[in-house]
Amino acid sequence: MKSLMKNLIAVTVSMTSLAVNADVVYDVTLGRTSLNGYATYLTYMTNRNTFEDESSDNGTHKFKAGVVINHTFNEYFRAALYSTTDAPFDYGFVEGSYAIDGKTAIGARLGRNNIISGPFAGLGPYSDEINFLPQGTEPNRIGTTFYRFDGIQLYLDTYIGDVLDLYVEALYGEQVIDNEKGLFEPAFFAILEEDSLHADHSKPAKLININLYAHDVEFTINYGEVVGNIEGVYKNTLPADLVTGNPALAGQVIDVELPYQDDNYPSRFLKLGLSYNLEDWEFLVIYFSQKDTPVSDPSSPFDLGTNFVSDGFTYMARHSFNNRTVLYGGYSDFEGSFGNNEVDKALKVAPSWVDTGRSVFTGVRYLPAESISLILEGHYFKGGIFLNGDYQDPVTTHYSWALVSFSASYIF
Amino acid sequence: MLRFMFLLLVLATGDVYGDALAVIVNKDAEANVLTDEQIYDVFIFRNGIWENSIPVTVVVMPLHSPEHRAFLDKYVGMGYLGYQRRFNNRVNSSKSMPPIIVNTRTEALDTVSKYPGGISYTEDDIRDILDSYNIDIVEIR
Numbered sequence: 399m400k401s402l403m404k405n406l407i408a409v410t411v412s413m414t415s416l417a418v419n420a421d422v423v424y425d426v427t428l429g430r431t432s433l434n435g436y437a438t439y440l441t442y443m444t445n446r447n448t449f450e451d452e453s454s455d456n457g458t459h460k461f462k463a464g465v466v467i468n469h470t471f472n473e474y475f476r477a478a479l480y481s482t483t484d485a486p487f488d489y490g491f492v493e494g495s496y497a498i499d500g501k502t503a504i505g506a507r508l509g510r511n512n513i514i515s516g517p518f519a520g521l522g523p524y525s526d527e528i529n530f531l532p533q534g535t536e537p538n539r540i541g542t543t544f545y546r547f548d549g550i551q552l553y554l555d556t557y558i559g560d561v562l563d564l565y566v567e568a569l570y571g572e573q574v575i576d577n578e579k580g581l582f583e584p585a586f587f588a589i590l591e592e593d594s595l596h597a598d599h600s601k602p603a604k605l606i607n608i609n610l611y612a613h614d615v616e617f618t619i620n621y622g623e624v625v626g627n628i629e630g631v632y633k634n635t636l637p638a639d640l641v642t643g644n645p646a647l648a649g650q651v652i653d654v655e656l657p658y659q660d661d662n663y664p665s666r667f668l669k670l671g672l673s674y675n676l677e678d679w680e681f682l683v684i685y686f687s688q689k690d691t692p693v694s695d696p697s698s699p700f701d702l703g704t705n706f707v708s709d710g711f712t713y714m715a716r717h718s719f720n721n722r723t724v725l726y727g728g729y730s731d732f733e734g735s736f737g738n739n740e741v742d743k744a745l746k747v748a749p750s751w752v753d754t755g756r757s758v759f760t761g762v763r764y765l766p767a768e769s770i771s772l773i774l775e776g777h778y779f780k781g782g783i784f785l786n787g788d789y790q791d792p793v794t795t796h797y798s799w800a801l802v803s804f805s806a807s808y809i810f
Numbered sequence: 811m812l813r814f815m816f817l818l819l820v821l822a823t824g825d826v827y828g829d830a831l832a833v834i835v836n837k838d839a840e841a842n843v844l845t846d847e848q849i850y851d852v853f854i855f856r857n858g859i860w861e862n863s864i865p866v867t868v869v870v871m872p873l874h875s876p877e878h879r880a881f882l883d884k885y886v887g888m889g890y891l892g893y894q895r896r897f898n899n900r901v902n903s904s905k906s907m908p909p910i911i912v913n914t915r916t917e918a919l920d921t922v923s924k925y926p927g928g929i930s931y932t933e934d935d936i937r938d939i940l941d942s943y944n945i946d947i948v949e950i951r
Contacts (some may be wrong), residue, residue, distance in 0.1 A: 430908075432908060432910075468908060470908055473859075473865040476908075497858060497859055497865075499859070500857045500858060500859040500861075501856070501857065557856050563854075563856060565899075609899060611854075611896060613888065614888060614889070616892075616895065616896070616899075673895060674892075675888065675889045675891055675892025675893075675895070676889060678889060678890065679889070679891070680889070680891040716891055718874070718889075718890055718891055721874050721875060721876055721879070722874065724891075765874065768913065
């Protein structure tokens with residue numbers, strides 16, 4: 399939820415304060431406030447019964463609401479606050495900007511910042527189609543990769559020549575992990591349970607975002623480095639009844655809940671996005687990768703070795719049929735590996751693991767009225783985890799799940 | 811015969827919105843003569859300040875509305891979905907005042923008239939009521 403005003407009716411309120419004394423009346427214009435918000439009812443059904451720690455025997459029902467307040471004092475100063483039922487202070491900042499000329503502006507935001515631009519940056523009723531779904535669905539996983547950061551964000555907004563627009567954000571601060579985002583393990587079979595999660599980031603995070611526009615084409619680069627002391631309860635979320643294949647492997651990873659702690663856990667994220675708009679069509683390609691390089695601790699039951707790498711592509715198309723209907727769909731895949739390849743090759747004492755997955759998704763968004771948004775969406779995922787050691791016979795665990803969701807939102 | 815009548819209808823109506831669309835601007839912006847390129851730059855947020863240093867405030871109809879799509883087709887040359895993404899991504903860049911979405915022509919006129927740097931468009935002939943607003947119809951060169 400970063401794009402804040404699309405399809406919305408901005409309610410503008412001019413606040414004028416009159417400070418009166420005996421002789422002088424000061425007419426001080428305090429600026430313009432836009433107030434937007436939404437209330438969403440979301441339901442989804444999935445055969446992944448413990449998806450994100452929620453039973454779906456009878457479907458999962460959620461109510462989410464949020465409001466964003468944007469106050470522009472003048473052309474130099476602005477303040478924003480986004481609050482939801484999940485996170486009362488999801489993000490908020492004060493911003494100062496200076497327009498060097500009509501083409502270029504520089505600025506700084508101080509507070510809890512987020513990444514606001516790029517394909518899939520804005521999910522939910524405010525912006526792109528796509529429901530608020532659990533992590534692990536594509537492209538939610540991509541869209542929510544970058545979390546909130548407390549710190550300072552500098553930006554440059556300019557354009558080059560007749561065609562190119564350039565927008566650069568650089569952020570330095572402390573990563574914020576909230577319950578909504580959680581900490582997702584791309585290995586896809588385990589997650590740190592939300593309520594137990596605690597992250598103490600002793601080292602500042604660095605994040606840079608570059609957007610380049612050339613008329614109908616948009617290119618986005620997001621790169622982030624975070625290092626944190628992370629602790630929580632490591633909880634597998636893969637239901638046993640969806641697992642086929644090697645029962646021994648399933649026995650190792652199913653129904654496990656154990657404390658987890660890792661200090662100085664470093665992660666690097668990279669997201670590249672390209673979108674092209676052709677009349678009523680839009681085509682998007684997104685590459686996403688995550689690389690973790692924790693210190694290996696073979697005595698830990700969660701030791702993933704010295705490297706965890708996961709990357710993949712998402713392809714998506716959107717088509718606007720008329721003024722109120724958008725149909726969208728796509729395909730996504732990823733492959734990750736974890737383990738200590740050097741140890742594997744040299745000593746042959748520890749295996750490397752590979753997890754891989756593919757998903758297809760499609761949905762339709764319909765606006766029966768200006769302030770009503772209905773989204774029906776479906777996902778199907780198929781993946782597997784298997785050993786990659788040269789010295790053992792490969793054993794494979796396959797799993798798959800499907801998810802159908804529906805949301806109705808009132809937006810203002 | 812039906813085909814001929816349909817052809818006549820198409821020729822008679824032409825572009826339902828495109829021909830009548832006019833760009834309107836607050837008089838204080840002193841921008842009553844603009845080029846196509848300048849209109850493009852303003853509406854995709856490339857240029858956030860008028861020559862007299864007044865910040866631009868873009869006022870548009872709902873992004874999926876027929877009026878807005880017709881405007882995009884005529885002046886911006888960009889599809890609705892692409893503009894929607896750009897609008898979203900740039901709305902918080904603070905190069906200038908945030909854009910405003912309105913729902914009716916009257917609301918558009920009121921809003922443009924209210925903000926010194928306001929600029930928008932209308933598909934209706936407003937010459938008869940122009941005196942009621944602090945608005946110029948932009949001459950496009």
